[in-house]
Amino acid sequence: MATEIKLIIMDTKKYIQNMNKKHIIIGLIIVILIIMGLSFHTNDNNTETYNPSINVSEVTDGDGYEDNAASMQYNDGLYKVKFEHMGILKGHMFLNEVIFQTEENETFVLLRITPNMDSKNEIPEAYIVPTIKDDIMEINVFVDEDFRNMLANPINIIWGSTYQNFKQYDFSNEYKPGIYVDTVYDNDTERFRIGGNDANIFVGDATLEDAQSQNMEGITGVFLK
Amino acid sequence: MRNKKGMLLLVANLIIGLVILGAGIMFVTSDIGQPLFNALNNFMFPKLTSGCDTNSVNSIQALAYALNCTGMHHAGIDVTELCPPQKLFGTKVAACYGSGENYNCEVQGFELTKNPEYDESDPAGWITGMGDPNCIVYYEAFPEDQAADWQVRIEDFSWAGAIVGGVFNVVPVVGKGIGKGISKGVVSIGDRATKLVPQISIAKSLYKTLDDNIAKTVGIFTLKTFRNKQAGLLAFKNIFDISDKYITKELKITKRLVDVEGLTLQAAEDIVEDVAKITTIKTFEAIQTTAGKTTFAKLRFELQEELVTKMGHNIKPKELDDIALHQLNLIHYVTTGSTVSKSITPLQKIIKWNTYSNLIGDGGASLTNKEINTVITKGNDIVQHMPKAQRESILQQTKEFTQFFFNTKMYNDPVMQLGTLDILSPAIPNDIAADGINGLGTCAILVKKISLGIVACSYFTGLGVMAAYIDNSNEKYNPIGINSLGYKKNYYAVQTEKLADTLNYYYIALKRESFQYPKRFFLVSPCKTEKVIVKHEQIGCYYTECKSEQAVCCGRKVEDPIGTYDIGYYEWSAESDCNTYDEYVTSATIHNTGGVLKRGFLYTTPLGFLQVLYSEITEKNPETITVMGHEIEIIGEFQYDRDSATFDVKETDNNICFVETGINPPLSSKCQGAYARSDTDESIYTDNPIIRTIDVRNGISTNYRPEGNEYAGWSNTVEIEGAETYYRLDTQEEVKTEEFNIQAQNALDYNNGLTTTLNIIPLYMDAEGNGIKKCVQLTERPSVFYNPWAMKTKDNIDSLTVSVELDKTFEGTNYCFNSVDVLSGTLKGTTMITLAVADTIITGLTFYASGVVVPVLIFASGMIYEGVSYHVDKMSAWPQR
Known part of the structure; x- marks a missing residue:
């Protein structure tokens, strides 16, 4: 019996000696990755705020x-409106974000609509928040530094029930580091009183002519409807 | 001797089958048998039942209560007594809390699970229910796209068919006279060449036998499903007849090339393949293009020219004639087939539907070459008169289609391609037919062109298509009714149970993941939650993709040969152009979809009755309308264009409801409701969601319900059906007549003489929705139709949203709304396919068995499937699906 145990021990030793070091390293990496993954998973559960x-x-x-x-839902007791964003990238409509995938399967977010902006994540981001005060809609148009850098053309705001208003985006007001806000106003809020209607706000590289001719081709920006 | 014995056995079986069948029919139709049969039927397939267990039913009832309380509160009704803070529904608690805009209700522990007592043994049900959750709850109508993961997939059948086809090709059919010695599909070249002749005879015999068996099977599958069973069976017969001849010719040519010309089998097959390719091209050219000069002589000439150029003397004139004749049959078949036109291209469709109404009447049997030419010429003219953009779009699709078909690697036999489509019944939606084509492509790739296997494979694909069709007839797709919450068993032919007749007027939406738009409310089992919360919120509903200030989007509706209407395509244009129509169009509507959606008006009474009146939105803005003697004030911008006159409805002997002046209730059951009418339009209001179409004939508003291709009289009974709207353009009289199906819902209270007011609550209803409210979300809009610069594209409507907080503590799949149960679906699907394969092999081998075998077999398969599904559900989901 003792001989057999000895043989087994010897065999095991021999097996370990014969093991390719590369295999051991790979094994260790896998174990580390699993531990990291579990750790990340655990932390993830604790960071839901x-x-x-x-x-x-x-x-x-x-x-x-x-x-x-x-x-976003808006309800101040008088106005009950649901505002909805949508994006357009070079004429192609999208909803939350546009992801580009390279042939090497690398992915990049080209444009994102989110209030959770990060000016350092190299993702162009924008978000529009309207609020109605004294029957006038105050429209806060937020964009980040990446959004500003992405568009070669001037960035414009076009708004109004028929997109009749136009102004170039003013980057002088920095809401938070790398996040800008420009505010415009819309007096025609009656249209939201009964049943609601489109907010019709745009920030991006379209011109007033684009808006009037309903041209989508080549345009990049974010709409709030 | 063996054959004689086989024949005797066949006759004996048939006699026994007939006796049993006859006795059975006599019994179940007798005074004694019928009640018993009904009782048994009710026991096995109870009408008002669902696949939900008691806890689920309690949960749903609590949810209905929560929805009603929340809705009523936000409508301004004092719910203090109606909705106490907590109410018990079995073990489920519904709690309402908060005030003002923050008043919400919730159902704690909401869950949906399968009723363990429920047994599905309906032979059709086991197909239609494949993969479907057993307990489903939804608002008004089930969102069909949600069921995409559960639907029967044709490709599963075609793969199974490929396997069976392969088996037929490589495994000798054991004994049984005709099968003995069948050649193997995979053998040496020389071996195959020498066995071509016996293979032909076996193939022919087997075609015949399969044909019969298929017909029997089809009969079972189609009993309650196909609108035109005979057409389906006839198509089956036709396809096998034609393909039998075709394949026989193909094999003969191949054999001659090998035997006489001394070619290798491979070379001979290549030549035959080229023949198939050229004939396919020529056939499609003949069908699609020419100005009506396709004749036998022309086809022969063209084929001869092409084939001789390509193959020299390898093809003999007699063979060319045979092929040309065959192709002429094919052309005839295609141009007169009932389903093919639906399944090919919009171009084909346009060519077809315009003339099919006449041709289909007699099944095309009397069609002459001249008539075919007329069809083609007329169709060609239509194409020429179409707007350029539409024509180009259609021609592009045609090109893609033909490229697909011209790839002979996909499938060599055009008869099989097109003919099998025709099997697939006149009532199959286009996408299913398209899947059918793909299925056949799979057959061709996997089974190659060996005839026996491909027939088996095609047979299977046909079964798959039929199963898919049955699945699409699934009861859950029938709207449960306006303002209702339904829960039901999802199988075919089992009635839906309507839990609450009227919840309230609010649209009910399900809030899903944070990145998803809300959707029409539904939940399915298994669903275990901490709670569901009902809130009053705004939902952005979009009119249509095609509305803007400058242009509207016209939905061009076309009528197919069986009388249903599809939107052929959309086009952007000025509104005035939207009303133009082609002189060749005999039955179509060019409708401005921008005006299709209707808004509803909340109709309130001092008693707190909440009802909704739907109307069209137009430019006219009268301040009041009068319906059933009640003057209704219209306020705000949503005004109603109806004249203030009211009209009574009288039923005539021929089941037509005429609108006359004056009020004289009660109305007849067929014509009940109140009509309001103006000079330009007319509408109907009823106290039931009734489909009625209105037509104007000689100044009299008349109800019509089109049937087939004719102006048919009003149907005999009031129907509540799925989404349908009928339009008609009567070009014979050069009068454009739109038949509106204007919906009223829970209309006006007949006995209510109280003063009423309208609160403006915009609701949405699709013209095709038959009163089912529809809130089109951004994601549901095809982007090609959407222009973000368009103005006034949406309204924010008051709605009730249901948020689900999943119970994450239990093990197993928690479906609810958010995921596909891949494991369960795969296991069930595999079981299904295995059983179907077994069924086919057995039916294929029991050639001489009587018709009793097939139903018994399918019934047994259904039971096995359900048994397996039960255990799969138990393993994969909590606690059952």
């Missing part, structure tokens, strides 16, 4: 909140 850089509730004095899919 969502604290976006643009707090919709705060901007709207508690009258609005983020809803599903880049949309």
Whole structure:
């Protein structure tokens, strides 16, 4: 019996000696990765607090909140409106974000609509938060540094029930580091009183002519409807 | 001797089968048998039942309560007594809390699970229910796209068919006279060449036998499903007849090339393949293009020219004639087939539907070459008169289609391609038919072109398509009714149980993941939650993709040969152009979809009755309308264009409801409801969601319900059906007549003489929705139709949203709304396919068995499937699906 145990021990030793060092290293890496993954998973469960850089509730004095899919509910007791974002990248419509995948399967977010902006993540981001005060809609148009850098053309804001208003984006007001806000106003809020209607706000590289001719081709930006 | 014995056995079986069948029919139709049969039927397939267990039913009832309380509160009704803070539904608690805009209700521990007592033994049910959750709850109508993961997939059948086809090709059919000595599909070249002749005879015999068996099977599958069973069976017969001849010719040519010309089998097959390719091209050219000069002589000439150029003397004139004749049959078949036109291209469709109404009447049997030419010429003219953009789009699709078909590697036999499509019944939606084509492509790739296998494979694909069709007839796709919450068993032919007749007027949406838009409310088992929360929120509903200030999107509706209407395509244009129509169009509507959606008006009474009146939105803005004697004030921008007159409805002897002046209730059951009418339009209001189409004939508003291709009289009974709207353009009289199906829902209270007011609550209803409210979300809009610069594209409507907090503590799949149960679906699907394969092999081998075998077999398979599914559910989901 003792001989057999000895033989087994010898065999095991021989097996370990014969093992390719590369296999051991790979094995160790896998173990480390699993531990890291488990650790990440555990931490992930503990970090569910969502604290976006643009707090919709705060901007709207508690009258609005983020809803599903880049949309927000607004209800100040008089106006009940659901505002919905949509994006356009070089003429192609999208909803939350546009992801580009290279042939090597690398992915990049080309444009994202989110209130949780990060000016250092190299992702162009934008978000529009309207609020209605004294029957006038105050439209806060947020963009980050990446959004500013992405568009070669001047960035414009076009708004109004028929997109009749136009101005070039003013980057002088930095809401938070690398995040800008420009505010415009819309007096025609009656249209939201009964049943609601489109907000019709755009930030991006379209011109007023584009808006009037309903041209989508080659345009990049974010709409709030 | 063996054959004689086989024949005797066949006759004996048939006699026994007939006796049993006859006795059975006599019994179940007798005074004694019928009640018993009904009782048994009710026991096995109870009408008002669902696949939900008691806890689920309690959960749903609590949810209905939560929805009603929340809705009523936000409508301004005092719910203090109606909705106490907590109410028990079995073990489920519904709690309402908060005030003002923050008033919400929730159902704690909401869950949906399968009713363990429920037994599905309906032979059709085991197909239609494949992969479906057993307990489903939804608002008004089930969102069909949600069921995509559960639907029967044709490709599963074609793969199974490929396997069976392969078996037929490589495994000798054991004994049984005709099968003995069948050649193997995979053998040496020389071996195959020498066995071509016996293979032909076996193939022919087997075609015949398969044909019969298929017909029997089809009969079972189609009993309750196909609108035109005979057409399906006839198509089956036709396809096998034609393909039998075709394949026989193909094999004969191949054999001659090997035997006489001394070619290798490979070379001979290549030549035959080229023949198939050229004939396919020529056939499609003949069908699609020419100005009506395709004749036998022309086809022969063209084929001869092509084939001789390519193959020299390898093809003999007699063979060319045979091929040309065959192809002419094919052309005839294609141009007169009932389903093919639906399944090919929009171009084909346009060519077809315009003339099919006449041709289909007699099944095309009397069609002459001249008539075919007329079809083609007329169709060609239509194409020429179409707007350029539409024509180009259609021609592009045609090109893609033909490229697909011209790839002979996909499938060599055009008869099989097109003919099998025709099997697939006149009532199959286009996408299913398209899947059918793909399925056949799979057959061709996997089974190659060996005839026996491909027939088996095609047979299977046909079964798959039929199964898919049955699945699409699934009861869950029938709207449960306006303002209702339904829960039901999802199988075919089992009635839906409507839990609450009227919840309230709010649209109910399900809030899903944070990155998803809300969706029409539904939940399916298994679903275990901490709670579901009902809130009053705004939902952005979009009119249509095609509305803007400058242009509208016209949905061009076309009528197919069986009288249903599909939107052929959309086009952007000025509204005035939207109303133009082609002189060749005999039955179509060019409708401005921008005006299709209707808004509803909340109709309130001092008693707190909440009802909704739907209307069209137009430019006219009268301040009041009068319906059933009640003057209704219209306020705000949503005004109603109806004249203030009211009209009574009278039923005539021929089941037509005429609108007359004056009020004289009660109305007849067929014509009940109140009509309001103006000079330009007319609408109907009823106290039931009734489909009625209105037509104007000689100034009299008349109800019509089109049937087939004719102006048919009003149907005999009031129907509540799925989404349908009928339009008609009567070009014979050069009068454009739109038949509106204007929906009223829970209309006006007949006995209510109280003053009423309208609160403006915009609701949405699709013209095709038959009163089912529809809130089109951004993600549901095809991007090609959407222009973000468009103005006034949406309204924010008051709605009730249901948020689900999943119970993450239990083990197993928690479906609810958010994921596909891949494991369960795969296991069930595999079981299904295995059983279907077994069924086919057995039916294929029991040639001489009587018709009793097939139903018994399918019934047994259904039971096995359900048994397996039960255990799969138990393993893969909590606690059952």
